Structure formats: C-alpha cells, structure tokens
Amino acid sequence: MNKQELSPELYQLLNGKNLDAKQHEAMMLLTVTEDLWPHTAMISVGEIIATSPTQLRLALWPATTTTANIIRTGKATLVAFIAGKAHYVRLSLQRLAALSHAKHKRERFAASVVSVREDVAKYAGITSGVRIELKDSISVIKRWEETIEELLR
Template sequence: MLNQLPPPLFEFFNGKNVSDKQHEAILLLSIDEEQWPHVAMISVGEIVAINESELRLSLWRNTVTSTNLNRTGQATIVVFLEGVAYYVKLSVQEQSISDARHERQGFVATVASIRADVAKYADIISGVRIQLKEPEPVIQRWTETIEDMLK
C-alpha cells in the first residue's frame, strides 16, 4: 500500500482543467452514527491536492457526510482512473476556508493509505460518470471553490 498519491491521482486532483474532468464522480465514504458506511458523490470541484499527501475538501455544510467527517475524522475516497480503482483512506480535520465565495465546509485531509486495485481477468472501463445539466455555472463554482481552497 502507498501513503502518497501516485502521479495519475495527483494530476487528477490538481484543481486544473476541471471542465475536462467534469464527468468524473468520486465516491466519498464515511461512517454514520450507527456505524454503517455512508456514501456520497463529490466532484473534482470539491477536492484539491495540495501535495502528494494532503488534500482539501470543500463540502456542503450540515450534510450527513460533513457531520460524519467531523465526528470520526476519517473518510475513504474511491476513484476510478485509467483502468485502476483507487481506494484512498484519509484522516480529516475541519478547516475554515477564508473568504469562501460559496457556503461550504472545509476539511484538510491527510493520506493514510492508498490501494490500487486491478484485476488480471478484467479491465475497468468506467467509474461513476455524470452529465452536468448546466455545465457553465457549475464549472465556474468549482473553479471558485478550488481557488478558495488553495488560499
């Protein structure tokens, strides 16, 4: 297992060219109060890599996910990229986003471990993919959110 983002993941989370990555959804798993896994989908506009071992998240306030992250300090993200399924365990801590332009809750996340999963008998051809209904305002919000996280 790795504890730093490999180059394809670091590039994917670099906060650049979000319009090219708009169709990719990332699964964010947390643990709810009853100890069940809770799954949320986030976009490249809600996560950015600061370096190979630190990420920042900007999530909607007062959601089940943000509540879970505050309570447990742990999360896992699942990303399907270039034929590989990546499972990234994170230690998370709330962090305010100064002068944020959108009502978001910020978190700093440290990579605890990464597992790259491939099968010898099959190729991963797609992960979770989305189609934005109104791309321009969403991509603009993503760009602004990433800029805010990088301050």
C-alpha cells in the first residue's frame, strides 16, 4: 500500500531525539548515477530528521556520489527496516543554503515525502535491518546531535 507520509514508527525513529538509544540503526539511501546505475549509501539517525510525517531534512557529506546524485536529480529513496516492516520512502529533495558557521560541513537538503510503501511478507518476519556499531560513540553522537540541531536552522 502506498501512502504519502511516514508511519508513526518510522517518524519516531527519525525524530532527532534519543540518538544514543538509536545509535545502532542505519538505513539505506538510494540514488541514481549519471550513467543510470543505482547507487546505495548508508545514512544514520544523526544525518536525517523528520520535521513532520511528510517533511525531512538530510545532512550529507559533501563531494560524495550520493550528494552529487541528489543535487543533479532532486530524488532519492530512503529504505528503513523497523517494526517488522521494510519502509521504502521516495523523496523529492531541494538543496538548502550552507550554514556559514556550521560545526560540521555538510550539504543540507529539505525533503518532501512523495510516497511510502511498507513491505511485509506473509511467510517471514523482518527481525532487523542494517545495524552498526559506532567506534567512538561519545564523539559520534555529539556530532549527530550538533548536525541535527544545524538541520533545524
């Protein structure tokens, strides 16, 4: 079923709060390269925030393939696994102005949810998605909190 807003579970994951408790969660961000190949990158809860069930903001590393693809096409698909479901979120993105005094230089984007598809199988349950282990959780979570704060400006 296609919807045009994030599920309550996905919205809760992406609300920018309690990053310490969410530090092991990662998602996939899909874009398309200039030669029309799919490109996959990982994104963490410290690089994306849902400001509403239909609006998100992303902070991406500059000069990456993913960032270049989004600047060129204005499109991406977020893939997250939560609450026993795969969530495929099509996004329409617009580049935001750079922050002159940002602590962490990122390309910032405002994203509108175009559609959301939730995927479950009748014969199997999804028990986890992409899980990560931070090497220096204290400094990474601090950077994430600062990045989320800057995304809200």
